[in-house]
Amino acid sequence: MNNKIRVGIVGYGNLGKGVELSLAQNPDFQLEAIFTRRNPDKLLSASKMVHISEIMNYKDKIDVMILCGGSATDLPQQAPEIAEMFNTVDSFDTHAKIPEYFNRLDEVTKNAGTIGLISVGWDPGLFSLNRLLGEVVLPSGKDYTFWGRGVSQGHSDAIRRVEGVKDGVQYTVPIESAIDMVRTGKNIELSTKEKHERVCYVVPEVAADLDDIKSKIKYMPNYFEEYDTTVNFITEEELKTNHKGMPHGGFVIRTGVTGEGTNQRMEFSLKLDSNPEFTSSVLVAYARAVYRLHKEGQTGARTVLDIPFSYLSPKSGAELRKELL
Amino acid sequence: MNNKIRVGIVGYGNLGKGVELSLAQNPDFQLEAIFTRRNPDKLLSASKMVHISEIMNYKDKIDVMILCGGSATDLPQQAPEIAEMFNTVDSFDTHAKIPEYFNRLDEVTKNAGTIGLISVGWDPGLFSLNRLLGEVVLPSGKDYTFWGRGVSQGHSDAIRRVEGVKDGVQYTVPIESAIDMVRTGKNIELSTKEKHERVCYVVPEVAADLDDIKSKIKYMPNYFEEYDTTVNFITEEELKTNHKGMPHGGFVIRTGVTGEGTNQRMEFSLKLDSNPEFTSSVLVAYARAVYRLHKEGQTGARTVLDIPFSYLSPKSGAELRKELL
Numbered sequence: 307m308n309n310k311i312r313v314g315i316v317g318y319g320n321l322g323k324g325v326e327l328s329l330a331q332n333p334d335f336q337l338e339a340i341f342t343r344r345n346p347d348k349l350l351s352a353s354k355m356v357h358i359s360e361i362m363n364y365k366d367k368i369d370v371m372i373l374c375g376g377s378a379t380d381l382p383q384q385a386p387e388i389a390e391m392f393n394t395v396d397s398f399d400t401h402a403k404i405p406e407y408f409n410r411l412d413e414v415t416k417n418a419g420t421i422g423l424i425s426v427g428w429d430p431g432l433f434s435l436n437r438l439l440g441e442v443v444l445p446s447g448k449d450y451t452f453w454g455r456g457v458s459q460g461h462s463d464a465i466r467r468v469e470g471v472k473d474g475v476q477y478t479v480p481i482e483s484a485i486d487m488v489r490t491g492k493n494i495e496l497s498t499k500e501k502h503e504r505v506c507y508v509v510p511e512v513a514a515d516l517d518d519i520k521s522k523i524k525y526m527p528n529y530f531e532e533y534d535t536t537v538n539f540i541t542e543e544e545l546k547t548n549h550k551g552m553p554h555g556g557f558v559i560r561t562g563v564t565g566e567g568t569n570q571r572m573e574f575s576l577k578l579d580s581n582p583e584f585t586s587s588v589l590v591a592y593a594r595a596v597y598r599l600h601k602e603g604q605t606g607a608r609t610v611l612d613i614p615f616s617y618l619s620p621k622s623g624a625e626l627r628k629e630l631l
Numbered sequence: 632m633n634n635k636i637r638v639g640i641v642g643y644g645n646l647g648k649g650v651e652l653s654l655a656q657n658p659d660f661q662l663e664a665i666f667t668r669r670n671p672d673k674l675l676s677a678s679k680m681v682h683i684s685e686i687m688n689y690k691d692k693i694d695v696m697i698l699c700g701g702s703a704t705d706l707p708q709q710a711p712e713i714a715e716m717f718n719t720v721d722s723f724d725t726h727a728k729i730p731e732y733f734n735r736l737d738e739v740t741k742n743a744g745t746i747g748l749i750s751v752g753w754d755p756g757l758f759s760l761n762r763l764l765g766e767v768v769l770p771s772g773k774d775y776t777f778w779g780r781g782v783s784q785g786h787s788d789a790i791r792r793v794e795g796v797k798d799g800v801q802y803t804v805p806i807e808s809a810i811d812m813v814r815t816g817k818n819i820e821l822s823t824k825e826k827h828e829r830v831c832y833v834v835p836e837v838a839a840d841l842d843d844i845k846s847k848i849k850y851m852p853n854y855f856e857e858y859d860t861t862v863n864f865i866t867e868e869e870l871k872t873n874h875k876g877m878p879h880g881g882f883v884i885r886t887g888v889t890g891e892g893t894n895q896r897m898e899f900s901l902k903l904d905s906n907p908e909f910t911s912s913v914l915v916a917y918a919r920a921v922y923r924l925h926k927e928g929q930t931g932a933r934t935v936l937d938i939p940f941s942y943l944s945p946k947s948g949a950e951l952r953k954e955l956l
Binding site: 615 | 649652653656657726729730733750755757759760761762763764766767768769770771814880889890891893894895896897898899900901902903904905908909911912913916919934935936937938939940941943944948949951952953955956
């Protein structure tokens with residue numbers, strides 16, 4: 307008898323590939339199939355590749371679908387459709403649209419008798435958990451989220467659209483002195499631009515005007531204008547060698563006072579050499595929770611804030627209390 | 632109509648006083664009474680003080696009892712008795728005895744129809760949550776817990792028992808170079824003594840033999856012998872001025888690999904100017920969860936690992952998703 311949690315992956319980009327790798331580290335899961343919009347025969351993987359149009363044939367063969375599409379268009383369209391047939395977990399990360407997305411999935415999953423766990427990853431995700439924890443434990447306080455050092459896809463795209471730029475990468479970097487200031491517990495106000503600087507590595511086209519590129523990037527409204535921005539010119543080889551990883555991370559710091567002005571500080575931080583591989587690992591752990599909630603007969607949409615940590619582990623409650631508490 | 636969560640505090644030492652202060656920061660609670668074994672008339676507090684023998688008279692007046700006794704003798708005796716009448720939350724912290732304590736309270740609370748949430752604080756507590764999170768997100772990895780810089784009550788007591796010592800305080804201090812080594816992600820093995828040093832501040836009796844005191848402390852078996860221990864002699868005034876606080880804190884660091892050897896790191900840390908006030912604040916947040924679980928009709932023993940973070944907040948699910956996710 308097979309007691310493994312049977313999962314499917316929808317989407318085979320960086321995140322889907324990360325989930326495939328993460329499942330190999332978690333022996334209580336079995337990957338049944340990866341669903342893709344592309345021609346499945348042309349994708350290189352040892353896993354079973356299936357065209358997305360055949361997903362309904364897996365209705366009784368898969369316990370949880372791990373949705374690895376993007377938040378802009380893929381998830382808002384796919385998740386409600388797939389959640390009619392399957393329990394799902396996804397990493398929807400458009401913060402402003404989470405309430406709307408949640409409500410839509412909640413309706414679908416309640417009707418279908420499934421679970422839809424949304425916005426799993428590190429922000430939203432583990433960072434959200436720590437923001438909540440900070441607020442409840444130190445209600446007289448303030449929290450600060452810093453992102454980076456990490457690649458911002460949106461800002462890298464913006465650089466690449468500048469005339470004369472052949473390729474480029476942008477790192478969001480938390481300002482060390484701002485972190486230090488926050489840690490003193492003085493509850494200062496800091497805007498995003500006071501907490502982060504932007505560092506760009508740019509490969510120029512042959513004979514491009516470097517000063518012009520620099521100024522076009524530095525004064526680009528919305529993206530760079532308000533920030534302290536550094537532009538470094540490098541060769542194509544350097545970009546390939548040193549800037550093709552997807553590192554990221556950041557800090558959630560809560561400072562507050564208890565009693566009669568006693569300073570207290572909580573801090574959670576991540577240093578990730580691969581942002582998508584880490585997010586994938588979080589998705590897999592939460593897929594375990596989805597499986598259990600569904601087994602208990604629960605239905606509806608959920609977020610990480612609704613899930614007890616014990617549901618993330620393959621260990622029993624007694625084991626966890628003995629080993630980890 | 633009063634919609635507040637009505638709580639009682641059992642025990643009025645550092646922890647009980649901390650809970651009293653913390654409740655003042657959380658307007659959705661109402662402190663009904665503080666229960667003590669001492670003569671309630673002789674205790675200084677603006678709150679209502681009641682002798683512990685009258686606790687049963689509050690059966691329908693209190694939603695959650697916050698137990699602030701010690702783990703050695705108070706809680707193992709009090710908790711099962713009180714949990715027969717009230718929902719409880721406590722900070723039982725004798726790690727090795729948690730399974731036994733849990734099972735005992737589980738039986739009592741299931742029979743009584745109450746909730747008994749145990750081992751709430753930061754270790755066990757928030758540190759346990761982070762150890763679990765590290766293990767599930769980075770299963771190929773290793774976690775490290777460092778404690779300090781903070782006062783160890785047991786080691787301070789041991790110092791004070793040495794001949795010629797008038798008073799003294801012992802700080803457990805994490806070794807900076809060990810933290811740095813752990814952060815590199817090399818998954819090294821480190822024993823407790825390789826992670827911590829012990830720093831003592833000792834007030835000697837008049838004309839005491841300082842060398843003798845120093846050597847008696849440094850070579851004291853179990854407590855100091857295996858550690859790198861520093862003994863500083865100070866005056867009684869210095870001790871009073873600089874060492875009467877109860878700071879503590881520490882780090883839970885998880886390093887691991889995803890995919891094909893990609894390094895990832897998670898870190899949670901606390902820097903507390905008052906250990907008991909922080910623990911009290913955690914207790915109060917979790918008292919909110921106890922109230923809700925009981926309202927849902929749940930019964931039995933629980934630990935922090937079983938509680939969704941959303942249960943810790945006075946905000947609704949929709950508010951949390953909008954503001955914190």
